[in-house]
Amino acid sequence: MSVRRLGDPASQTETFTDTVGVLTSWDEGVLLITRRTGETVRIAESSLVAGKAVPAAPARRRGPAAGFGELARAQARAWQPEESRPLGQWTLRAARGFTRRANSVLAVGDPGMPLDDALARVRAWYGERGLPAYVQAATGAEGTQEALCAALEERGWRREVSAEVRIGGLAPVADLGAGLPGGGLPGGGPGPSGEAAGASAGGGTGRVTLSRAPDAGWLRRYQRVGEPGPHVRNVLSTGPSVWFASVRGEGEVPVAIGRCVVDARWAGFMAVEVDPAHRRRGLARAVMAALAGRALEEGASAAWLQVETGNTAARALYDGMGFGVHHLYHHFRAS
Known part of the structure; x- marks a missing residue:
């Protein structure tokens, strides 16, 4: 979505601010827009001026064509944990704490149960191994997980580090x-x-x-x-x-x-x-x-x-x- 809203109401002149991202929530008068960077922006419904759906970004002209799923699987195979277990389509991964990539849930697809139940399973599995519970999720391309990122933030999970995947x-x-x-x-x-x-x-x-x-x-x-x-x-x-x-x-x-x-x-x-x-x-x-x-x-x-x-x-x-x-x-x- 591309959303335009009123700027600072205390300003002497009428100003507008545009936000582009995935609409991940619209509840109780507040919209949540998750940007490509993973940042979640809260927008009061009362400040809305205009909004429209925008098409997915065109295919990149520089570099190879690649879908998110293909890249995510290739990255996972390149940095494999010592231990893994499926949770629906998610993958629980552990390697005695060596790097977040090898000690986090690869949350691609459906966990096969309500999100809160899945996150409880995640906490328990990592807790049994004496490890902090991490979820790895992506933003910024077709098929990425903006809605999941917003849901994790709503539940108090803290975004600790972000990285670009470049091709x-x-x-x-x-x-x-x-x-x-x-x-x-x-x-x-x-x-x-x-x-x-x-x-x-x-x-x-x-x-x-x-x-x-x-x-x-x-x-x-x-x-x-x-x-x-x-x-x-x-x-x-x-x-x-x-x-x-x-x-x-x-x-x-x-x-x-x-x-x-x-x-x-x-x-x-x-x-x-x-x-x-x-x-x-x-x-x-x-x-x-x-x-x-x-x-x-x-x-x-x-x-x-x-x-x-x-x-x-x-x-x-x-x-x-x-x-x-x-x-x-x-x-x-x-x-």
């Missing part, structure tokens, strides 16, 4: 390697160890190395955990076709890392991190180019990634690499 063509990412110092992409297949030499990274650092499992140095660079337990390795190493990239410096810990999961036509990029002392040297692009080259060899053609809305540096990087926002997802925590 783009895979070949342009691989082509980035040609413009880097010492450029070029991985050549030939992986060796007996599962490793392959990658693009030179620039700035006097070593080459990108690809492997099928994260070594101790890769895990030390990964900033999401302290001392990683087996559950961390399980989550990181599970997926349709998982690759890890490292750029070695002078020490034991890589100066840059990344992870890619190849799944049919999709290649998902995660855990791209660079040592602060080595940033702005093209290392993130080198890592992604090497991973993209390997994904192309495995038949993928499209790319996706996730970036938190507050990470302005990463968002600017991905803008420059041609990734456009497809939708946003949010983690709601039970109060």
Whole structure:
């Protein structure tokens, strides 16, 4: 809906404010509009001037065509929990607290029961495991869950973090390697160890190395955990076709890392991190180019990634690499 309402009633001049989003509630004289970003706007019925239904946004002209359901399933396969259980069409996921993505309900579809009963089951299931209850839901694309997000907020669940899901063509990412110092992409297949030499990274650092499992140095660079337990390795190493990239410096810990999961036509990029002392040297692009080259060899053609809305540096990087926002997802925590 596109809704126009009167602005500040105390103003000397008549002003109007427009709000565009999904109408998720109209009750007791108050409308709730959920914007693409997941923000819920309350509008008094008495302030309404005009409103109209608007068609769904046209298909994106930049990047591959993709539906929300297809992307949500690909993302779930790329970051799998240690334990899962269905709740209707929802999926309960747990991995001993390692990341919200692996310890939240993937609320796609119908839970098969009234929402309050489903949320009670969610609280109980996570409570049995000593974990906070989280629900992951999305906004901003056809088929996303604006109504669920609004219902969670009404019930006191707090939106704790939001992230953009971005998509783009895979070949342009691989082509980035040609413009880097010492450029070029991985050549030939992986060796007996599962490793392959990658693009030179620039700035006097070593080459990108690809492997099928994260070594101790890769895990030390990964900033999401302290001392990683087996559950961390399980989550990181599970997926349709998982690759890890490292750029070695002078020490034991890589100066840059990344992870890619190849799944049919999709290649998902995660855990791209660079040592602060080595940033702005093209290392993130080198890592992604090497991973993209390997994904192309495995038949993928499209790319996706996730970036938190507050990470302005990463968002600017991905803008420059041609990734456009497809939708946003949010983690709601039970109060």
